[in-house]
Amino acid sequence: MLKTQAYNTGNDTVCFDEMLRPDFSARECYRTLFEWLQRQSPGGIRAKQAEADAIFRRLGITFAVYGAAEANERLIPFDLIPRVISAAEWRFLERGIEQRVRALNAFLHDIYHRQEIVRAGRIPSELVNGNSAFLPQMMGFDPPRGVYSHIIGTDIVRTEEDGFFVLEDNLRTPSGVSYMLENRETMMHLFPELFAAHRVAPVERYPELLRQTLQSVAPSGCDGEPAVAVLTPGIYNSAYFEHAFLADQMGVELVQGSDLVVEDGALWMRTIRGRARVDVLYRRIDDAFIDPLNFRPDSMLGVPGLFDLYRAGRVTLVNAPGTGIADDKAVYAYVPDIVEFYTGEKPILKNVQTFRCSIAEERGHVLEHLEELVVKEVHGSGGYGMLIGPRSTRQQRADFAERIRANPGNYIAQPTLALSTCPAFAGSGIGPRHVDLRPFVLVGDRVRVVPGGLTRVALKKGSLVVNSSQGGGTKDTWVLED
Numbered sequence: 240m241l242k243t244q245a246y247n248t249g250n251d252t253v254c255f256d257e258m259l260r261p262d263f264s265a266r267e268c269y270r271t272l273f274e275w276l277q278r279q280s281p282g283g284i285r286a287k288q289a290e291a292d293a294i295f296r297r298l299g300i301t302f303a304v305y306g307a308a309e310a311n312e313r314l315i316p317f318d319l320i321p322r323v324i325s326a327a328e329w330r331f332l333e334r335g336i337e338q339r340v341r342a343l344n345a346f347l348h349d350i351y352h353r354q355e356i357v358r359a360g361r362i363p364s365e366l367v368n369g370n371s372a373f374l375p376q377m378m379g380f381d382p383p384r385g386v387y388s389h390i391i392g393t394d395i396v397r398t399e400e401d402g403f404f405v406l407e408d409n410l411r412t413p414s415g416v417s418y419m420l421e422n423r424e425t426m427m428h429l430f431p432e433l434f435a436a437h438r439v440a441p442v443e444r445y446p447e448l449l450r451q452t453l454q455s456v457a458p459s460g461c462d463g464e465p466a467v468a469v470l471t472p473g474i475y476n477s478a479y480f481e482h483a484f485l486a487d488q489m490g491v492e493l494v495q496g497s498d499l500v501v502e503d504g505a506l507w508m509r510t511i512r513g514r515a516r517v518d519v520l521y522r523r524i525d526d527a528f529i530d531p532l533n534f535r536p537d538s539m540l541g542v543p544g545l546f547d548l549y550r551a552g553r554v555t556l557v558n559a560p561g562t563g564i565a566d567d568k569a570v571y572a573y574v575p576d577i578v579e580f581y582t583g584e585k586p587i588l589k590n591v592q593t594f595r596c597s598i599a600e601e602r603g604h605v606l607e608h609l610e611e612l613v614v615k616e617v618h619g620s621g622g623y624g625m626l627i628g629p630r631s632t633r634q635q636r637a638d639f640a641e642r643i644r645a646n647p648g649n650y651i652a653q654p655t656l657a658l659s660t661c662p663a664f665a666g667s668g669i670g671p672r673h674v675d676l677r678p679f680v681l682v683g684d685r686v687r688v689v690p691g692g693l694t695r696v697a698l699k700k701g702s703l704v705v706n707s708s709q710g711g712g713t714k715d716t717w718v719l720e721d
Contacts, residue, residue, distance in 0.1 A: 254657035255399045256671055257322070268325040268719055271436050276320070276662065276669060284319070284664055287429050291319050294425050300418070300480060315418060316712030318663045321426060321433075322674060322694040329440075329718045332395065332403060332678065333688045335588030338578060340391050340680050343410060343565045345581035347387035351377045351561065356580050362573045367564065371618070374526065374561035376533065380550055383456045384683065387559040390449070390521075391680040392416075392692075395588070397659040404591045404656075406675065408566040408574070411558060412523050415713075416679050417481035419693040420445060420488075422715040440690035440718040445679070446488035452683035453489075456555050457518045465518040467491045468508060470499070472524045472540045482523050496524075501544035506554045519555045520545075526560045568617045568651050569595060591656065597648040605652040606643065609636040612652040614643070627703065629655050658703055663696055663714070673697040675705050676716065691716035 258269040265273035292314065300315050324332075349355050350367050357364045367373060392413030394406045423442050427434055450467060457465030471482035473495055486493035492508060499517065500507050507514040522529060528538040530546040549556050564570060572593040578586040594601040594612070605612060609628050616624035626639045643650050660671035678692035694716045695705035705711040 255659040318714040372563035377561040417484040438720040452681040455683035470522040596650040690718040
C-alpha cells in the first residue's frame with residue numbers, strides 16, 4: 240500500500256520525516272512498521288479506521304467545541320498509524336523533561352517566597368508580580384513536599400534528527416492523557432500482531448501512578464489511606480470525558496463543587512451514606528472559580544472556604560493555585576534562565592526562539608516580519624488567538640499589528656517551525672502529516688514521566704495546527720524498549 244516514491248509528495252513543507260530517510264529507506268526504529276505498512280491494502284486500513292471510530296463513538300471519546308454552531312460535541316479524530324520513538328531518543332527526552340519540571344517547581348516556590356530570581360535580575364519583577372496568573376494569596380505558603388505542579392503536560396516538537404524543542408509548558412490543568420490511554424487500548428485491540436513485533440513501553444499504569452502521586456502529597460496527619468477526589472466543572476466542560484475517565488480508572492469519586500462542603504476544619508464529600516472526608520482534591524477547574532469567598536464571588540463551580548482550608552494545610556489542591564504563571568507564554572522565554580538558575584545546569588531541552596512584544600526592540604522585529612512568524616496571545620490556548628504569518632492574509636496581519644501596538648505585553652512571536660512528520664492515514668492512502676508530542680509528568684514523592692505521551696497530528700494536508708478544535712487529531716505513541 241505504501242508507495243515510498245509518492246509518500247513525501249503528501250506534504251508541501253520541507254521538514255524532517257521521522258519514518259523515512261531522504262533515500263526513502265526506513266529509519267531503524269520504524270523499519271518493522273514500514274515493512275508492515277507496505278503489506279497493507281487501502282481497503283484493510285480503511286476498515287480498521289472505521290472500526291477504531293466505532294470504538295471511540297461507543298465509548299463516548301469526544302471533545303467539546305465552544306462556539307461551534309454545527310455541534311457542541313465531536314468525536315476526537317484518531318489516526319491508527321502509531322508514532323515510533325526509539326529508546327535512546329526517549330531517554331534524552333525523559334532527562335530533559337525531568338530537569339525542566341524540577342526547575343519550574345523550584346521557580347514557583349521561589350516566586351511565592353523570597354523571589355531570589357527576581358532579586359538576581361534574571362527575570363523582570365513586573366513579569367512576575369504584575370502577571371494576572373500570579374496569586375498574592377499564595378505568598379509564604381508551603382505545599383506538601385514543596386510541589387506546586389503535580390501533573391504537567393510538556394509540549395515538544397521536532398524539527399530535525401536531534402532537534403527536539405519545548406514549545407509550551409502546561410502546569411495548570413493539562414488535558415489529553417485519557418486519549419493517550421484509549422489510543423493505546425484501541426491499537427492493542429486492532430493490531431495485536433503489530434504489537435507482537437515490537438517491544439513497546441507500557442502506558443496502562445498511568446491511573447495507578449496518578450493515584451500514588453496524589454496520595455503522596457496528602458496533608459500530614461491523614462488517618463489511613465488518603466482519600467482522593469476529582470473536581471470537575473460538569474458535563475459541559477470540553478474535557479469532561481477525561482475527568483470521568485480518570486476518576487473511574489483511579490477508583491475515586493468524581494465530584495462537582497455542590498457535592499463538597501468545608502466543615503469542622505476539613506473538606507467533606509456528600510454521599511448517600513453520609514459525608515466522607517477528602518484529603519486530596521485533583522481539581523480540573525480554573526483558579527478563579529475554586530472558592531467564591533477568596534476569588535470570583537459569582538463562582539458556582541467551587542467550594543466556599545476551600546482555599547482557606549488549603550492554606551491551613553488541611554487539604555491538598557492539585558495542581559496548586561497560582562501555578563499558571565510558570566506556563567505563561569511570556570515567562571516561557573525565560574525558562575532556559577530558570578533552569579540554569581535553579582539547577583546550575585544548561586537546559587537539556589531547548590526553547591523555541593521567542594520574541595517578546597513587551598520589549599520595544601523585539602516588538603519592532605515582530606511587526607516588520609509578521610509574514611514569517613507565529614504570533615500568540617500570552618494566555619491563549621487551543622490554537623485560538625494566534626496568527627500563522629506565512630498562511631495569513633495582508634488584512635489579518637494588519638489587524639494583528641494593531642492589536643500588538645495596543646497591548647504589546649499580551650503577545651509573543653516565534654519562527655514558523657517546520658514540524659516533523661509521521662505517516663498518517665489520509666483517507667485515500669498514507670501520507671506524512673505534521674505532529675507534536677505531549678508527554679505527561681507526575682510530580683509527588685518522585686518524578687514519573689510516562690513513556691510516550693499523546694501525539695497530536697495535523698490531519699489536514701500541509702497544516703501545522705495540531706489542536707483537535709482546529710482540525711487535528713491524535714495517534715498512539717510507541718516508545719521502543721531496548
